Amino acid sequence: MRRALVYILLGTALAASCAAAERRSWNKIHYIGGTIPIKTSPYDWDTRLTIAPNDSIVLVIAPQKLFAPEQTVRIQGSQILSLSAGPLAWRRVAEVNGAQLPAKPRSLFGLWQDVSLLGIVYQAENGKRGAILLDSYYSWQIQPAFKKLTGKVIETSP
Numbered sequence: 001m002r003r004a005l006v007y008i009l010l011g012t013a014l015a016a017s018c019a020a021a022e023r024r025s026w027n028k029i030h031y032i033g034g035t036i037p038i039k040t041s042p043y044d045w046d047t048r049l050t051i052a053p054n055d056s057i058v059l060v061i062a063p064q065k066l067f068a069p070e071q072t073v074r075i076q077g078s079q080i081l082s083l084s085a086g087p088l089a090w091r092r093v094a095e096v097n098g099a100q101l102p103a104k105p106r107s108l109f110g111l112w113q114d115v116s117l118l119g120i121v122y123q124a125e126n127g128k129r130g131a132i133l134l135d136s137y138y139s140w141q142i143q144p145a146f147k148k149l150t151g152k153v154i155e156t157s158p
Helices: 002-020 087-094 139-150
Strands: 025-034 047-052 056-061 071-076 080-085 117-123 129-136
Touching (some): 047 129, 047 139, 080 087, 080 139, 087 117, 117 139
Antiparallel strands (some): 025 047, 025 129, 047 056, 117 129
């Protein structure tokens, strides 16, 4: 009985330390659109987002075609101009010149409308503004990481 209790306590302590580690990488993200010239499938959730140790965001977007190369986008935290979430993210990304977004899908009676969207507007290397619109079930985990990286407030209200 005592041995089983020790194993349970040891397992709980190990699980708690693993759960307390800060998450810095997410997969199962959908790239909806923006200024990055790549075509993705509306059913593809293979985009990966990583916050690198050098305070940059690395986004690897899987293309629609099977044998086309993935596109990697690196954005420094200092390049980010604004962060938005929810229904406002679609509007902020659409305001950037050259952003390509699909037609906005209708929602069922206004329920669950764009609650998991994340919008990033940044200053690209060529001096122009760039934008990325992402959809993720993990947006509630990604938002605090973005806020910590950039120090900017994430806009949510329209």
